[in-house]
């Protein structure tokens with residue numbers, strides 16, 4: 001199921017073992033960092049056309065695909081017209097969910113890894129949602145846009161710079177949106193803080209910190225679901241494999257691609273002991289997975305500098321004991337917010353230097369999406385309601401003909417720390433410039449999450 005392993009990593013391809021390879025690699029890196037020539041107009045600020053009904057097809061009906069399907073089925077304007085998986089049982093489960101919700105049975109595509117190529121040709125699809133293993137995101141995103149469909153992909157959108165540029169180029173050429181389905185941008189505290197930032201309550205932003213710290217050792221060794229593909233990526237790259245859950249919200253606080261941009265990154269990985277120890281303790285001695293070699297460090301830590309001078313610490317840790325934590329920290333000149341658990345401190349506040357409970361700020365700063373939809377989101381939605389809000393907002397944008405909150409430029413920029421951290425780690429934590437996927441339009445103020 002893995003795509004060509006040689007393509008799996010730009011970073012590795014760049015670190016050549018002979019002079020020619022090194023030179024070719026360096027030239028390729030220069031090209032990818034500088035950017036490709038625009039072949040069409042920008043997708044910045046381009047609204048969706050208005051839809052009365054939003055016809056959605058889903059590629060990948062595993063855990064995440066069915067969970068987001070549930071969110072779509074909660075939205076009255078959505079009709080699910082087709083589903084696709086490589087496993088019949090998973091596609092059938094999704095089909096049964098659609099029928100149970102009172103909709104017509106969707107068309108089912110189960111014909112191997114390339115079954116999606118048939119699905120995207122249908123003429124009753126407005127938006128394709130992709131929730132497949134990482135190596136399939138880009139081929140499926142490109143196929144959907146080339147067939148004239150808007151697309152939303154699970155995270156990360158891509159894990160090579162070449163693929164980041166491909167999604168940008170293809171979106172511009174086909175005039176179709178490629179949205180990153182970054183649900184964490186719609187979580188309660190992320191939107192509360194975004195509201196506070198926009199109202200000036202934190203002052204000038206200085207520094208952010210964010211992460212995906214989630215103990216996945218059990219899942220990575222399961223004989224099902226993500227265990228079938230995700231652990232393999234730990235054998236391919238030493239990098240931040242999953243940057244967007246933490247970074248997306250901080251990019252929104254800092255107006256990245258909308259007034260600022262990621263300028264460069266330095267990255268360092270720890271050694272890797274977590275998966276080795278876990279399998280030794282939990283797998284039989286003759287299990288073939290005992291022979292796997294893991295490249296991904298247990299902790300990858302990157303520092304990003306933005307063009308306007310702000311700094312961000314970005315971490316990835318999925319192979320050591322750690323209660324779930326995206327950090328979600330933002331420091332301004334007037335206040336500081338830190339999550340897990342959520343707390344805030346305002347400069348000069350009465351009561352002195354003590355964290356406050358942000359629940360006290362609900363009346364003043366709760367985001368409108370949560371004020372209006374919070375009750376339904378908490379009752380019906382996954383991940384504490386943020387998945388409901390994400391689906392609600394996508395439907396609102398497509399129904400009313402609005403510009404998507406998270407566009408292809410965000411999908412590329414927020415995914416880029418994957419390959420950039422790999423290159424930096426391999427070069428002894430050297431600084432690596434971010435490509436400017438907006439092609440110079442990053443400084444324009446424009447809409448994002450409302």
Ligand SMILES: NC(=O)c1ccc[n+]([C@@H]2O[C@H](COP(=O)([O-])OP(=O)(O)OC[C@H]3O[C@@H](n4cnc5c(N)ncnc54)[C@H](O)[C@@H]3O)[C@@H](O)[C@H]2O)c1
Nearest residue numbers: 060061062063064065085086090113131132154155225226
């Ligand atoms: N945003 C979130 O909160 C969140 C949470 C979990 C997972 N994810 C992302 O969702 C994606 C899927 O993760 P998951 O947990 O559902 O994994 P999963 O293994 O449960 O599901 C993946 C599904 O894709 C199917 N598949 C594999 N190759 C395919 C192909 N070529 N065409 C069609 N279907 C194919 C598999 O059979 C499986 O049903 C990943 O990108 C993951 O990072 C996001």
